[in-house]
Amino acid sequence: MMRAIGRRTVAALLGAALLGAAAGPVAAATIGVSHAWIRVLPGDLPAAGYARLENRGDESIALVGAHSGSYRRIMLHESLTSGGMAEMKRVSHLTIPAHGRAALSPGGYHLMLMGAVRPVKPGDKVSITLVFAGGATETVTFLAMPANTSRGP
Amino acid sequence: MTASLRRARSRCATAAHRLAIAICVALLAACHSHAPRAWRLTDVRGHLPDLRFRLVGGAGHPVTAQALRGENVLLYFGYTHCPDACPLTMTHLHRVIVDLGPLAKDVRILFVSVDPARDTPQVVQEYAAAFDPRAVGLTGDMSEIETLAKRYRVAFKRGPDLPGGGYEVTHSSAIYVFDTRGRARLIASPADTDGDIAHDLRILIGTEGSR
Numbered sequence A: 001m002m003r004a005i006g007r008r009t010v011a012a013l014l015g016a017a018l019l020g021a022a023a024g025p026v027a028a029a030t031i032g033v034s035h036a037w038i039r040v041l042p043g044d045l046p047a048a049g050y051a052r053l054e055n056r057g058d059e060s061i062a063l064v065g066a067h068s069g070s071y072r073r074i075m076l077h078e079s080l081t082s083g084g085m086a087e088m089k090r091v092s093h094l095t096i097p098a099h100g101r102a103a104l105s106p107g108g109y110h111l112m113l114m115g116a117v118r119p120v121k122p123g124d125k126v127s128i129t130l131v132f133a134g135g136a137t138e139t140v141t142f143l144a145m146p147a148n149t150s151r152g153p
Numbered sequence B: 001m002t003a004s005l006r007r008a009r010s011r012c013a014t015a016a017h018r019l020a021i022a023i024c025v026a027l028l029a030a031c032h033s034h035a036p037r038a039w040r041l042t043d044v045r046g047h048l049p050d051l052r053f054r055l056v057g058g059a060g061h062p063v064t065a066q067a068l069r070g071e072n073v074l075l076y077f078g079y080t081h082c083p084d085a086c087p088l089t090m091t092h093l094h095r096v097i098v099d100l101g102p103l104a105k106d107v108r109i110l111f112v113s114v115d116p117a118r119d120t121p122q123v124v125q126e127y128a129a130a131f132d133p134r135a136v137g138l139t140g141d142m143s144e145i146e147t148l149a150k151r152y153r154v155a156f157k158r159g160p161d162l163p164g165g166g167y168e169v170t171h172s173s174a175i176y177v178f179d180t181r182g183r184a185r186l187i188a189s190p191a192d193t194d195g196d197i198a199h200d201l202r203i204l205i206g207t208e209g210s211r
């Protein structure tokens, strides 16, 4: 577990270096995260994490990953539908423009939450740490909701 | 009175205006079962074959299309390791069912796995049922699934192995609508609104008796 987090942090720092965005660590106060929720699916199936992200700072910020004690593996994903085909792929980052917003939302960017350490049920609150380019982190409480949720909290 | 005349009359009777009735009577020949309708989805009647498959349901028992005659089927292909796009469509269909209310009693959502290697009958049924009690999850032999997919020109492709294990499957996102006789009638896309899908299902359900 520690090794996994270590690798993720390295990946985050590497991502930051590659992106060249946000020169120093971003103050957590500049990032606002709200309406965070998880679409829970049965058994051991991967779940999806969603949230609204707000950047109150003067520089763009990139979300580059996440980790949690509740899931063994979390990846940043994007769903795409083109030419009648649905596809889900891993992405390196999601940019939140300066004084702007971005969203992890159904049918678009999402956190792919895999390997729940213990079963997550609707109503549970799950702590997930978002990692931004430059090394800033923001720990957020996600509300677990049923599979057929149309709109999050 | 011929059957087609009776059908035409009963359909015409719903029109409020005398004028409409007059026009309808005058156009009796055009008033048969192929009369144009205000479909909001894509009308595929006569362009795709009837529903036919032999797959495996939640209890591990075979399920055939024949067993679903008498129900309006909404057919969608996906895989259970899909936590975002497939749930979005299944939730969409759940809202349509809720919208239809009692009219949905003969509507069935079929979620057919394009990933039978990981989707056991139990897993795919649990996944489908998590969205709506009228949803049935089906899996089976890859060859049976490929045959069904080809029948409706549905494409799917297993992606490469991912570094941390697992893989994704790219698949067609369309929803195929069948009438109670298993005839392919409409295609919806995830971009169609709940209202548009419910609208067309109401027409389809309303016309079943007279066909």
Ligand SMILES: [Cu+2]
Pocket: A077, A078, A088, A110, A111, A112, B083, B084
């Ligand atoms: Cu994903």
